[in-house]
Amino acid sequence: MIEAFIFDLDGVITDTANYHYLAWKALGDKLGIKIDEEFNETLKGISRMESLERILIYGNKQNDFTVKEKEKMANDKNQYYVELIKNISPKDILPGIEKLLKDIKSNNIKIGLASASKNATMVLENLGLKESFDFIADASKCKNSKPNPEIFLMAAKGLGINPINCIGVEDAIAGIDAINDANMYSVGVGDESSLGKANIVFSDTNKLNFKYIVENYSCCSNC
Structure with a gap:
């Protein structure tokens, strides 16, 4: 689930x-x-x-x-x-992301952020997306960087969710490794040849589809 x-x-x-x-x-x-x-x-x-x-x-x-x-x-x-x-604004949100966040929220699913950036909160504020996130993991409190799963586990804990019931979304190899090692379902964004360890890969953010991800997660869980 x-x-x-x-x-x-x-x-x-x-x-x-x-x-x-x-x-x-x-x-x-x-x-x-x-x-x-x-x-x-x-x-x-x-x-x-x-x-x-x-x-x-x-x-x-x-x-x-x-x-x-x-x-x-x-x-x-x-x-x-x-x-x-400082000049980042809502126009800099990648294609498809706003719709995906809305679809997640409308299904009463929580949203967290697990970024290595210590400026993540400021960036979300400039994008006008901070209120969409239920928890933002604090990278400054992480002892280990990705591919260590620490920041994803921190996000899951902050949300009060068992990692096995979380879906992680990443565009970097180190991030996919971190998600997998956190025992989460991994969604990659980018080149499938380099993100092959992900459970599912989309070529770009505009292709991200909530229903498709849920269906594949359910299939994987039942395997």
Whole structure:
């Protein structure tokens, strides 16, 4: 029985990937590390500090800075990102998402957010969607980033729902792994070849269909 949908934010509710890319690129330029959009794809779904570590390894500078210096770098990146996303508005909600949220709500199913972004609440407010969510997991309280299931389990607990009765929606490989390890039903958004571990995959958010997801969940549960 489905009792909750738990969503990732970036790439599922709205697309802030380019803002993250611009912020990381600005930091990388300061460090003499050139990153492109292809490399930025490897940062999807993981925490800020882990993203920084990957960038430093990519530039062979992983041993050049203290923990305190790295924390300042991550904070500088975040400040730039926050400035960039100030102009996000309801027009930036990805296609099909508003209808899906309404369909979920009309069936008395709870909605949660499990995003690695510490700015998730602000983004939802700018999108005008904050009131649609019954619980927003606090990424700053997570000790482990995706693919660890901690943030999805935190969301389920906050909603008061057994994870087995939750559907997780993600666009990143790390996120799908996290959903699966949380013992939830996983819905992928994107390339099926890379999100093949998901229970079901839709090519884009506009294809997300509440009835179809429910039917496939029921079929999977009865197998």
